[in-house]
Amino acid sequence: MRDDSSMGGIRRLLAVAQIHNLRLRALIAGSVLVLLTACNAMKLGYQQGDHLAYWWVDNYVDVTDDQEPQTKDAIARFFAWHRRSQLPEIEALLQRAKSEVQQPVTEAQLDRFRDESMRLTRLSYDHAIPDVADLLLTLQPEQVRRMERKFADGNEKYRKKFLRGDPQDRLDARFDKVMEWSTLVYGRFSRQQEDAIRKALAPVVDNAEARYAERLKRQQAWLALVRQVQAEKPPKARVIELLQRFGDQWQAPPTRERRISYEAASDTGLAVAATIANLTTPEQKRHAVNRFQGWIDDVRALMREAPREAPRKAPVQPAHASN
Numbered sequence: 001m002r003d004d005s006s007m008g009g010i011r012r013l014l015a016v017a018q019i020h021n022l023r024l025r026a027l028i029a030g031s032v033l034v035l036l037t038a039c040n041a042m043k044l045g046y047q048q049g050d051h052l053a054y055w056w057v058d059n060y061v062d063v064t065d066d067q068e069p070q071t072k073d074a075i076a077r078f079f080a081w082h083r084r085s086q087l088p089e090i091e092a093l094l095q096r097a098k099s100e101v102q103q104p105v106t107e108a109q110l111d112r113f114r115d116e117s118m119r120l121t122r123l124s125y126d127h128a129i130p131d132v133a134d135l136l137l138t139l140q141p142e143q144v145r146r147m148e149r150k151f152a153d154g155n156e157k158y159r160k161k162f163l164r165g166d167p168q169d170r171l172d173a174r175f176d177k178v179m180e181w182s183t184l185v186y187g188r189f190s191r192q193q194e195d196a197i198r199k200a201l202a203p204v205v206d207n208a209e210a211r212y213a214e215r216l217k218r219q220q221a222w223l224a225l226v227r228q229v230q231a232e233k234p235p236k237a238r239v240i241e242l243l244q245r246f247g248d249q250w251q252a253p254p255t256r257e258r259r260i261s262y263e264a265a266s267d268t269g270l271a272v273a274a275t276i277a278n279l280t281t282p283e284q285k286r287h288a289v290n291r292f293q294g295w296i297d298d299v300r301a302l303m304r305e306a307p308r309e310a311p312r313k314a315p316v317q318p319a320h321a322s323n
Helices: 008-021 027-036 039-047 047-063 068-085 088-098 107-140 141-163 167-184 191-206 208-232 236-250 256-279 282-304
Strands: none
Touching: 039 282, 047 068, 047 141, 047 236, 068 088, 068 107, 088 107, 088 282, 107 208, 107 236, 107 256, 141 167, 167 191, 167 256, 167 282, 191 208, 191 256, 208 236
């Protein structure tokens, strides 16, 4: 076991997600992808991923005794599939990153890396959809209200950290998040490097309000979907269709207005990441190579441990649900 806890690794991944404007927002798929790259504790976090993913879902909906077995079975199946299907692709992505981090880094390279990461995110989301549909069909009104409260709590923390105070306070908060990830990958930075990173972060801080507005829209769209399923109890096929549409809308920006906003936020994040990479010294690049190799070794070990996927059990049927 390395020197970080799995929860500390999760916090660092969230900083990376903010830099690259990733959309990790599905009940099961999102939590698993967070666990998947939990930085220094990736192997430990992944090995405990089924427990942590269940904790994540339970935290949002307070899983009932009736829902618990099906939810745990769904998470176990997801991890079995993910080990077999996705870890080889993740290893290839890490190998590419290890190679590219040794050279000057362009925003175009980072854009391709982000797009590939988002493709894997969507594959995981799509694979989880049938089991997420089963869970949504059994949610009770109080569970939906709990989900809404959890979103509100998270939004308040986000506003307090990134949207309040004067511009310098906002910059300091974003800088701390970015440096949490940067030092993990590259090691220690000099004062001169940190000053350059602070300067590069200004456009990211300027876009904070727009990113927060997008976050709220996405949450409201999700809650509207959940409320619709809870109220109507439609056939499972219809719930799957709604979840697919949600992924189409919120994992890609279809409208011109959202596409412009998305591209602006993405470009600023990519510019920061490229700036950080190209500020690094040869020693810092060697640190990054070693870090990526450690993650590659973890992924290979996890693939060797891959269990067989358990068969899908019949879902728990809600009252008055159609099949």
